Structures are given as structure tokens and as C-alpha cells.
Amino acid sequence: MKRNFYIACAISLVLGGFVWAVAALDGATLYSANCAGCHGPLNSSGKNGATATRIHSAINSNIGGMGDLSLGADQIQAIADSLAPPTVYDASNFTVDGRKWQPIPTGYLAGKDNGPGDAIHHPGDDCGICHTPGGKAGNKVWTMSGTVYDSRAARTPLVGAEIIFQNISGKTFSMTTNEVGNFWTDKPFFNNPDNTDSSNWNYKAWVKYGNSYRPMVSIAPVGGGRMSCSMHHAGMGSRGGLWALATSTLKSYPDTGLSYRKHIFPILRSKCAPCHIPGDTTARAPAGEPPFDYSKGLDLMTFEGSSVLVPAYTPHGSGPVPDKTWTKQGILSVVNITSPPSSLILVKTLNGAAHGGGSFWTNQDADYKAIRKWIAEGARKN
């Protein structure tokens, strides 16, 4: 069924949800109505790359008669967004291989897509329950919204975190969390308001705080029906829980005598889940592409690894998946007792390393040093 509104989803570390959202500010449409007469069609505009500040200045200075334009700041920003060049986008990024981690986009203003209002309510809830056409907040419909917490433990909401989305056209959306950890926007995310081409519904996401950032490992292919981010981003840190604050998992660690249960497993469960868990960890693949196992055969929620039979099921309306036993290795497969810093678990997670789950720490951070010490002490299940 066609709908003249977009489907998107909300990200939350506690409870997420989806939002059926009316297109609020379509920069391309605004450009066509206000700019194309002089500057040509959007896809060949001579003003590609023009910033909102530059457009403001041109209007204020009545350049070329632009002083007659009556555009709000958010409309000008939407036009600037439509003129922005792709940042990280490469068509191959939105294939199965493209599910691999990509560097965080750059060249945009953090928080440029923050929505109106203050939204100091219901952190961690499913925003889409109210902020949906016909809902209690149907007059304030978001295309993306949610809550970010400091850690997967959901100890406290995170103020000032940045949530970054990039759609298949390379357009970047950035929001920042408010005093209760909420973020939201009413900016349209997708290129096909008629919802006719589901291949355009994909996007990537990152959560960033300072120099620490977490990518969403998979591409989110929303659409085709009701899709909720709470499928993964739910329940105070279930399978898809995210975190953004670059602080150590525990407030302190002993210099010696590190315990797997008391000191190491909290780090693993905070920072290595949701990817490295037992069972089926396939991400949905675009049509025609094989599924992608984002655990890479590594289960860090069990010391020894795991072997779990997952009965046949039919995922997301596609073909049936037969019975499968998922056998995964445990933490000892990624430690090197004779040379702890060479352990894969540390090498892959250092800032700057290529790791689908993002960069976690420097070699001076407390979590890193705790794991390194535990490995040096024999990597025991103690």
C-alpha cells in the first residue's frame, strides 16, 4: 500500500519504536519552488555545496533579487541540505559488503537537524506511539527520534550525544541529545515520498560522544510495513543496545588479580554485545544478497563459546531459514597470553583500527588496560 509519508524508526537504548512521519521539510521541493528558476535543476545546480549561511547572506543582501524570498531558517537549512555533496557515500556501501563499518561522516554541522520543541519527556519510551499521524502528538510527527544513554547498562541518559544518519544518497542527518537524552527530527530521510522504491529506504547510523562513537553495524532497511527499531534497541539494552560515552565500564579496576566475572565480563557485555552473542546474529540483507553475520563467529557472552540450534524460521517475509546450529568461539580465540597487546580483542578495538563495531578506547584507557592485564595474568575464568 502506498503511503504519502515516510517510515522511519526511533533508536532508543531502552525502548525504541517507529514513526510514521509526514514529510515536513523537503529541501528538493523547496529548491524547485524557490531556486530552480535561476539556478537550474537541483541535480545540476550551480549552487551545489551552498551552505545555509551563504543562502541567508544572499537573501539578506538581495543578491539577484533573492530578497523577495520568504523562507524560514529551517527551510533554508533544508535547501542547503539538498545541495550538500555526498560525504562518505559510495554505492557499494549499501551492499552486503557495505554493511562493514564505515568512518563517521564529516563536513556537517552537529545537531543541524534537531527538531523543534524541547521534548523533555518520556526518555527511553517508544516515541512513535504518540508522535505518529493520529496519535496523541500527531501534530508533532518525527522521522527519527529516540533516547541515548551513557552505556548499555542504561545507568543515566546521555546529554549532548550526537546521532548521525546517512541515507543512500549520502545525505547526512545529525541530531544531539537534550537534557534527558532525547533526540528527534522532522526532516525527511528518504528520496521517494511515494514509497515506491524500497531500495531507497536504507540508511546507516552512528552514535557519537566526543571522540567515542558507535556505528550501527548493519544498514537499516526500513519500510515495507511496520518496522520498529525496538526490535533490537529495546529493553534497557537488549540485543541492539548502543552506548556512546567513552568512560570505563567499571569505576575502577585493581592493579592485579583481575577477575573475569567481576571485571572483564562487565566490559564484554557492555561493549561487545550485541554483536558477539550466541545464536543467530544475521542481519537482514537487501533483496538478492546473502545474510550478514555480524558476530563473525565470536561469542563473548560465554567464556568457552557456544553452540546453539536455532529452529527454522521465516525472517521478515523472505524465504524460510532452515534449522541451523550456530557454533561460535569464545574469548580465548581472541587473546594472546604470550603477547597480550597483540590479542585480537585489543587490536581490533583500539581507536583507528578496522572493526565493524567501532573504536572503543586507547591503550591508556582503563577498560583496555584491565583486559590486557587479565590476559597477562593468564586469561582465566576466575
Place this chain on the structure above:
Amino acid sequence: MIHHKNIANIASVFLAMAMALTGCSNGFSPYQGAGSGAGKTVALKGSQQGQSGGLADYDGDGIDDMMVGAPYAKDNGTVGAVLIYKGSANGFDAKPTWVLAGDDNFGFTLANLGDVDGDAKADFAVGAYNGDGTDVSLSGSVTIFKGGSSGKVIAKLAGEDALDKFGLSMSGGCDLNGDGIKDIIVGAPFNSPGPERYQGGAAYVYFGPDFKETTRIKLAASTTNTGIGFTVACGDLNNDGIGDLIIGATGKVLVYYGKSGFNPSIDSPDVKITSSDSKFGTALAIIKDLNGDGFDELVIGAPQATVSLNSVSTARVGRVYIVKGAAGTRAINLAAPGSNLLTRIDGAGYFDFFGSSIAPVGDVDGDGKPDLAVAAINADKDGATSAADGLTSGKVYLIMGKDIRIDGSATPVTSATAFNGSSGNMRYGTFMAPFTKNGPKLLVGAPTMNRQSGGIYGISLESGSTVTTTFHADGTDSSTTGHDCCAKTVSKGGN
């Protein structure tokens, strides 16, 4: 470590910082009691006071004190607190008299356990879902405090593994093994009983009076029963004089009859109640016998149930079921419950979340039938059209036993008395705790009011009372509690 602290309510984090620098007390008369934290402050901005609460005699003066959980209050490096307002004959202190804090997210849950150590004084427990144990970190914890002792700890319990969220739910006041001593039940909904049941959850029973880990029992998620630990409760449903364990599971509520040597298997409940309603089992409560058969009844909330309103199937209205107590094993499908269902009460509006919390309030009208409070935490204040004037305030319904049907038909919620939350988005009714002070009263939590700082309200349930609040406390000077908050009796003969 749990410690007492002075409390200084502050308007902002910045003010908290200023206080820390200047040492000012922000106008409070802080408690100068013993405790390692004396002289510290907790910041209440964003603390969600009213997420939990209850009453127990903290200081041993024979009068129950009011306890309010503030799980996101900020201390010096920790998060979470319980604010205790000293009780008097006619009310409570206007500002918190004592503050307990310690493990992270301390105060997310709180329960009066009854007397668990045999000193004839009710004890209480506080949950901290990111608390620690002696040999485990971030597992979640529950601290059992000795009533009347000004903060002595009977036992501290902890989860098995990091991020299990042990203590996210808990219940007490029942003796499950028939030894005459009350026990405590704790849920850990993200415990992983095994790799094939990753985050399937678990519920634990610790037996009084010593609450040892070595003797506790665990009901872990199985392949057929998962989603364990979000909701736990207890009561005597089969009228054998021994408490029964009740736990919520995905799409089910499971009952295990208490007995000597209590150690049930998760897949062998004595009563299994199933429903397709969304969030079925989110709230559980036991009320006294309604239908005169001698058995107490089980009340189950399904706050996101789809309900037909004006012949339109409407999502997330919520409903409550009252299932009759009985002896023997039963499997009840609420789609065809037969005589097992006494009644169903549907919420009144879209997104109301009716049945989010349920509190038996005793027999407030003295007609011999149990009365019931049910919260709809997202219902609108009467007449509200925007969040500014009370949209999604939350509402508490007082449902009198005389109005509750027992023939299986639906009880109309319109027969209830509705207490409105005062402002938008406050989640009025997140927790409810009845007490008596010059008549029946009810504590009502509103943790997301005032930009998530939260607060609690007291309402009078006495017949003839108004539906406006009797008192309000949010740790600030705007609190309306006080030693005479509950002194006045209402005129009788109202509704």
C-alpha cells in the same frame, strides 16, 4: 556502600556544582545523622522521584515513614537514592529527612517486605539495577534493610552476571516455603540461563531470615517460558496458608503454589494463564476474596492491550483481568477463560496504558469487599488538549469492590473514581502504595513530572473525599507535605 546523606534539592546541575564549591545547604535543614555520606548532597534534577516508593518505619519511632525512590538522583559518583520523609501522627516531614544511596540506580524498586527477621517490625528492600555484589559487578543488587533500625542492613543480594538487571522487579511479604518467615522474590530479566536462552531472564526466591545465596532458588527461562523477571509477585491464591509465587513471562502469567521445600520447575506451574494482549502481566496483584468462595483473586494488567472503544479496535488502551483464586492446577486461556475469569476492566482511551500498575487498597468503603487502584500512566487529565495543560498526565482509578463484576462480564471503568495527574507527561501512577493516616490514603508516583525530576502525591481514598491531591512532595520547597498533611478528616456521605 549504603550511607546516609544530607539532601540539598537543587534546581540545576549548575547549582549543584555551585553548592559543591561553596558548601551551602540551599536552605535545607539536613539530617545530621551517622553515616559515611554525611555532609554530601544529591542532585534531584532528572532523578525521577516516584519511580518507586512505599512506607515503613525507618527510625523505630513506631510510625511509618514515607520512602520515595529517585533512581537517577546524582550523588558524588553514583546514581540513585531513596528519600525518606519522617512520619508523624498526622503526616510526614515536608522535606526528606534521610537519604539512602549507594549502588547505581538505587531506588528503581522498593518494597515493604513485612517482618522478615522476627523482630515484629516491617523491613524493606531497595533495588539498584546497576548495583554490584562482592564478586560480581553491574549485575544489579537488592539491599534488605532492617525496619526501625535507621538503616541497618540485613542482607545485600546481587545478580549472577553483569547487566542482568537483577532487582528490576521484586516482591515480598510472603512466606513461600511455609516456615513462618517471609521471603523475597527478585527478578533479573536479562539473565542468560544458557547460550540458547540468551537474556531469557530469571526470577529468584531468597528465603528469610538469612537470605543466603546458597539456599536461594532460581526459576530460569526455558525454551517454552521466556521473558522471565520483568514482573514478580506473591500471595496466597489457593488458600492453603502459604504464599504462592507469581511471575510474568512472555504472553503468560505463571503461578507456583508455595509449600515446604519450595523449589518449582519453571515449566511446571500450578496455574498458567495466557493471553495475546500486549504487555500482558506487566502488573500483578493479589486482592482479597471478591466472590465469596474463600479464595483471594489474582489481578493482571495488560497495559498495551488493544481494546474496542466505541466499536473501534484501539491500540494501547490497556486492560486488567481479575482471575479467581482456587485450589488445584489450571491452564487458563483468557481468550476462552470459562468460569476462571471474574471480570475484565478495559481502559478508557487510546494510549492510556490502563493496568500499568495495580494496588490493592483494602476495603476503603467498609462494605466487606476489596477495593482496587489501577493506574493508566498515559491517560489524559480531564479536559486536557495539550501537554501544557495535562495531556498524557496519567490517571489513577479507584475501583470499588461493590462495582466489580464477578460473573465473567466486563466491569465498566466508568464506575470508578478517577484521580487525574496534574500536568502533562508525568506518568501519574507509576507506583502506588496504600497507607492509613486519618483515613485511607494512597501514595502515587509521578516520576517524569517537572523535566524528569519527578515527585509523589498523596490522595485520600475515603468516601466523600475530593479527587484532588492531599499532599505532594518532590524534595523541594514547593512540597506540600507536612506534619498536618493528613490530619483532616473528610466529611462523609459523598459519593
